[in-house]
Amino acid sequence: SQKIEQNSEALNIQEGKTATLTCNYTNYSPAYLQWYRQDPGRGPVFLLLIRENEKEKRKERLKVTFDTTLKQSLFHITASQPADSATYLCAHSSGGYQKVTFGTGTKLQVIP
């Protein structure tokens, strides 16, 4: 079955630096990968989606890359702020009405 691995359970970075989070998947390539943000006690919130034929996607300070050869997606937050502190989840979907599989998440702490 599909496995999604987010290598770091926790990541601490200094305010203003770029945070880079990693998501690796096994088996077959997804139709697209999605990234979500989750704050404590709340449901995840959708941030970005990247399709298998796209190399990069941007939204404001967020950037996602997708490398099907490495079976990996990288999620970047530039000019990080303490308000970016949260858990970030990667999700794999093969489309075709198949279920969405989530990674266990990376807890990001931005230190002022």
Added chain:
Amino acid sequence: KAGVTQTPRYLIKTRGQQVTLSCSPISGHRSVSWYQQTPGQGLQFLFEYFSETQRNKGNFPGRFSGRQFSNSRSEMNVSTLELGDSALYLCASSGREGTDTQYFGPGTRLTVL
């Protein structure tokens, strides 16, 4: 547009009891998925309903069941509760065919004593 709502937000039950959780999706969304989230296991997929039919199912025992109504509202039922069922239960709705972007509710925190 109103978001996904879940009721109740918090629930305390004892072992052996059963529980029903409710989810109202975003208006116009026909797909509703349920997830269990625990600190050790992360987000685990329970099942997905689309137009009142279960379309996908995760690896959970038969004690976990669900249904969807004609107005797309969904309920999830857990019978014979066990201590290990304590978790945050999240409902998500999806509207655009093909991308499966999940719009989550705030969750129901279930504690089994």
